[in-house]
Amino acid sequence: MSGNIWIVAEQWRGKLSEITFESLALGREVADGLGVKLQAVLLGHDVQSLSTSLGMADSVICVDHTELADPGASAQASALAQLVRQQKPRAVIVPLTNVSLGTGTLLGEQVGAPVVNFCKDLRAVDGQLVADCVLYGGKIEATVTPRGDLTVIGLWPGSRPPDKGRSDRNPPVETQAVTFADQPSVKLRSYIEPDASDVDITQQDVLVAVGRGIQSQENVALAEELAASLGGAVCGSRPVIDQGWLPLSRQVGKSGLNVKPKLYLALGISGAPEHLEGMKDAPLIVAVNSDPDAPIFNIAHYGVVADAMDMIPTLKETVLALRG
Ligand SMILES: Cc1cc2nc3c(=O)[nH]c(=O)nc-3n(C[C@H](O)[C@H](O)[C@H](O)COP(=O)(O)OP(=O)(O)OC[C@H]3O[C@@H](n4cnc5c(N)ncnc54)[C@H](O)[C@@H]3O)c2cc1C
Structure with a gap:
C-alpha cells in the first residue's frame, strides 16, 4: 500500500x-x-x-x-x-x-x-x-x-x-496503461460554444448579477438600467437563466461562466457553492439580500440586508447623480 x-x-x-x-x-x-x-x-x-x-x-x-x-x-x-x-x-x-x-x-x-x-x-x-x-x-x-x-x-x-x-x-x-472492457456508459457528443453575439460577461468591469430574489422578468429590466448607469452588464444565477429571463451566455457559475469584474453586485442571490464558483475571485463583491443569513454574505466585501427592489432605483439614481 x-x-x-x-x-x-x-x-x-x-x-x-x-x-x-x-x-x-x-x-x-x-x-x-x-x-x-x-x-x-x-x-x-x-x-x-x-x-x-x-x-x-x-x-x-x-x-x-x-x-x-x-x-x-x-x-x-x-x-x-x-x-x-x-x-x-x-x-x-x-x-x-x-x-x-x-x-x-x-x-x-x-x-x-x-x-x-x-x-x-x-x-x-x-x-x-x-x-x-x-x-x-x-x-x-x-x-x-x-x-x-x-x-x-x-x-x-x-x-x-x-x-x-x-x-x-x-x-x-x-x-x-489501462484497459476499457466496455464502452463508457456516458460519452460527450459535442461541445456547445457560447453565443458569441451577446455581451461577453467575462470581459466586463462591472456586473449586476440577479438571482431568484429578483422575482420577475420585469425586474430584470430594472437591473439592466442600473447596470447601464454603472457602465456594466447584467448577468444571473442559474434559476434566472432556466426561467428564460436572461440568455445562457449571461449565466455565472459552475454550469455557466467564470467572471472576475472589478465590481460584482449580487441582487437576490443566495450564494450557493455552484454560483460562488463562478464569481468568488471578483475583487469587490457587494451583495443585497433580504435574508441576513444568506451564504453570499460569507464572501461579500459589503453586504446590505434589504429588499433588492427597493435598492435598485435608489442605487441607479445615486449613481446617475454622482456621475452628473
Ligand atoms: C450541477 C449543478 C450546477 C449548477 N450550476 C449553477 C451555475 O452555474 N450557476 C448558478 O447560479 N447556480 C448553479 N446551480 C444551482 C445552485 O445550486 C443554486 O440553486 C442557485 O445558484 C440558486 O440561485 P439563486 O441564488 O438565484 O436562488 P435562491 O437560492 O433561491 O436564492 C434567492 C435569494 O434571494 C433572496 N431574496 C428573495 N427575495 C428577495 C428580495 N426581494 N430582495 C433581496 N433578496 C431576496 C433570498 O433570501 C435568497 O437568498 C447548479 C446546481 C447544480 C447541482
Missing part, C-alpha cells in the same frame, strides 16, 4: 484547470501532514506535456488513452479504479467541477471506498484525514473524519489560491 495522497489533475481540452492547482496546494499540505507523497494523476490523450506544470506533486502518474480524450465520468472512474487497485493510495482528491463531476462517486462505488463530497477543506490531524464539507447550498457545514484505508474526496473549487499550487519543478512521470 502506497498510502499516498492523489489529486486528479483535471484538464479541459488540453489545458489544466485552475482547480488542479488548488488541489495541488491542498494535497501538498495534507501529504506533508501525513508524511506521505503527493501524486498527481493525469488522464487524457496526448496530454503528457502538461505534467511539467504539476511540479507541486512529488510525481505524476500519466495515463494516455483515446477513451480519455473527452471528459466523461465513467471512463475516468474506470481508469482511476484500475490505478487505485494497483497502487492503493490513502486518498484520491477529485474536483467537483462540470468536467469531473460524478467521477469521484463512481470511483468510490467501483473500489468500495467511502466518498466524502462537497469538501471545501481537508487536513491531516493526528494521522487522520478530516474534511470540512458544505451541504444544502452552503447552509450547513459538516466535519467528517473518514475511516478506512482509502477515501475519495470530492473537492469544491476555491479551497486554496491556485497560485499556491504552481511550481517550476519538473516532476518525474510514471506512465500507466
Whole structure:
C-alpha cells in the first residue's frame, strides 16, 4: 500500500484547470501532514506535456488513452479504479467541477471506498484525514473524519489560491496503461460554444448579477438600467437563466461562466457553492439580500440586508447623480 495522497489533475481540452492547482496546494499540505507523497494523476490523450506544470506533486502518474480524450465520468472512474487497485493510495482528491463531476462517486462505488463530497477543506490531524464539507447550498457545514484505508474526496473549487499550487519543478512521470472492457456508459457528443453575439460577461468591469430574489422578468429590466448607469452588464444565477429571463451566455457559475469584474453586485442571490464558483475571485463583491443569513454574505466585501427592489432605483439614481 502506497498510502499516498492523489489529486486528479483535471484538464479541459488540453489545458489544466485552475482547480488542479488548488488541489495541488491542498494535497501538498495534507501529504506533508501525513508524511506521505503527493501524486498527481493525469488522464487524457496526448496530454503528457502538461505534467511539467504539476511540479507541486512529488510525481505524476500519466495515463494516455483515446477513451480519455473527452471528459466523461465513467471512463475516468474506470481508469482511476484500475490505478487505485494497483497502487492503493490513502486518498484520491477529485474536483467537483462540470468536467469531473460524478467521477469521484463512481470511483468510490467501483473500489468500495467511502466518498466524502462537497469538501471545501481537508487536513491531516493526528494521522487522520478530516474534511470540512458544505451541504444544502452552503447552509450547513459538516466535519467528517473518514475511516478506512482509502477515501475519495470530492473537492469544491476555491479551497486554496491556485497560485499556491504552481511550481517550476519538473516532476518525474510514471506512465500507466489501462484497459476499457466496455464502452463508457456516458460519452460527450459535442461541445456547445457560447453565443458569441451577446455581451461577453467575462470581459466586463462591472456586473449586476440577479438571482431568484429578483422575482420577475420585469425586474430584470430594472437591473439592466442600473447596470447601464454603472457602465456594466447584467448577468444571473442559474434559476434566472432556466426561467428564460436572461440568455445562457449571461449565466455565472459552475454550469455557466467564470467572471472576475472589478465590481460584482449580487441582487437576490443566495450564494450557493455552484454560483460562488463562478464569481468568488471578483475583487469587490457587494451583495443585497433580504435574508441576513444568506451564504453570499460569507464572501461579500459589503453586504446590505434589504429588499433588492427597493435598492435598485435608489442605487441607479445615486449613481446617475454622482456621475452628473
Ligand atoms: C450541477 C449543478 C450546477 C449548477 N450550476 C449553477 C451555475 O452555474 N450557476 C448558478 O447560479 N447556480 C448553479 N446551480 C444551482 C445552485 O445550486 C443554486 O440553486 C442557485 O445558484 C440558486 O440561485 P439563486 O441564488 O438565484 O436562488 P435562491 O437560492 O433561491 O436564492 C434567492 C435569494 O434571494 C433572496 N431574496 C428573495 N427575495 C428577495 C428580495 N426581494 N430582495 C433581496 N433578496 C431576496 C433570498 O433570501 C435568497 O437568498 C447548479 C446546481 C447544480 C447541482
